[in-house]
Amino acid sequence: MTTPATSLINAEKISKSFGVKPLLDDVSLGVQAGQRIGVVGLNGGGKTTLLEVLAGVEPPDSGRVSHVGDLRMAVVTQRDEFDPALTIGEVVLTPLGVAEHEWASDAKIRSVLDGLGISGLGLGTRIGELSGGERRRVALGAALVQELDLVMLDEPTNHLDVEGVQWLADHLLARRSALVVVTHDRWFLDQVATRTWEVQGGGVAEYEGGFNDWMFARAERSRLDDAAEERRRNLARKELAWLRRGPPARTSKPRYRIEAAEKLIADVPEPRDSVALTAFAKRRLGRVVIELEDATLTTPDERILVEDLTWRLEPGERIGLVGVNGSGKTTLLRTLAGDEDVSPGRRIQGQTVEIGWLRQELDDLPTDIRVLDAVEDVAERITVGDRELSAAQLAERLGFTPARQRTPIRDLSGGERRRLQLTRVLMAQPNVLLLDEPTNDLDIDTLQQLEDLLDSWAGTLVVISHDRYLIERLADSTWALFGDGKLTNLPGGIEQYLQRRSEMAAGGVGSSRAAASARSDSGTIDVKMTTPQRDSAAEREAQKTMRRLERQMEKLGEQQAKLHEQLAEAATDVTRLQELDAQLREVTAAKDEAEMAWLELAEEWG
Structure with a gap:
């Protein structure tokens, strides 16, 4: 076993080009034992190339890469190189010398296969029968079951849900x-x-720490560098301001230079003016956005995903939707968009609603025109907040350089087509946005540009994402599908979701991670709950309290609706807006407290 002082990989003046574009130019760096290094940068900027050159998958054009002797290393790239005739067990277990019937007795192997949902796929299943995401999980599992000195991973979270990440x-x-x-x-x-x-x-620039520390370093670097481009500097400062104002866990690391950070962001406003945006959204949308009443959502084979659902989207509401793969998130989004039948039940859509829907599929793009033409086909200019952007400016903000905007769509990569799809959705200026995994294939800089655009966008937003940071950044409320036929509000956000999932697994409710992930995107599983012996008097009291809380939440919800109306009417009266906003915050806090109390009782007494 290597020691902490051991240098595992050394790269000396390595260069690598594809065509005329140099991705790595005279780069020297190394990986030490025990280090955990995150690699970031723009799409196409050389991140994957750097990883593959260091791993020996690709040779450098010049320079030298050396590995310590007897280095135990596993590399999981985005390439799919498995023989489709092999079974999952042969790929994952055979290299370890473990028979398929013996793996369950090894706690380390079992943890990996269950944690990634591989055991639920069936170890006898052939690789050729798996989806692309399932093959990526198998490749990840094959690496992580090994005892290694170094693990090298390229975008390992792309095909994992929030729980898997x-x-x-x-x-x-x-x-x-x-x-x-x-x-x-x-x-x-x-x-x-x-x-x-x-x-x-x-x-390659090196920084101590993870994302928070890197963002601070970028913001500080931009502040000191007078030649830095203004928009990036403002984005970095704005992002840092949000991080510093967020939950304490984000900002508790001693590496932060707290005083310098506070000085840097002292004049940065909140990312969103929620009061103004809500008032504007009310004017754009009216009182009715999209409502589902007594709706039942099913899979193509008629298995029930959500039953007897009544859900009303409010003007300006920003919702994050989470759940394990196959729980019905995409089906729910399709239902909101009007693409799924809700019988029995009904769907109501406001007369002024204009839906922008980012699907996971890439089947709505023409292929014989240029990128800029495809954007201008939707509109030539849009207004976001108090800013007006041309089609070319919006495309550039979402990662298309002026040169790339002249590229025919047929020559784009899958990730670029995804970005073009998103650009076209935003260019249509919808007042309701439905986003299904918008972060797939977006680099961090493009994600920040997207978030900055949406900070000024007035409308109702529902986003499905496994990107926990994005959900916390964009959404004001979180809803979850647990596979129990219900849509559940989570005042505690992602942390509450993960806690609930952990409790379900520990109590044998629903499924383990393995069974949950094995459902695939087209189905779900039945949730069977074992009812413990209960104290009947205590249960009656709990049910009574739950009914009281339900009435309280209903009244508070009505107060919220009235306050939203009053905010819209007082859009030009700053003093009145401040008073109403304070009242709204109090009502919202009371409602959240009631919801949390109800959820705690519901978990115990059902």
């Missing part, structure tokens, strides 16, 4: 292996990385 972070933190990981998942990066490499312009 949490498990992976915990697993990597518990290992003694060094880690090099390319990722755009900012929460994951901040959890696992003790060092960050930024690949940019052929070079």
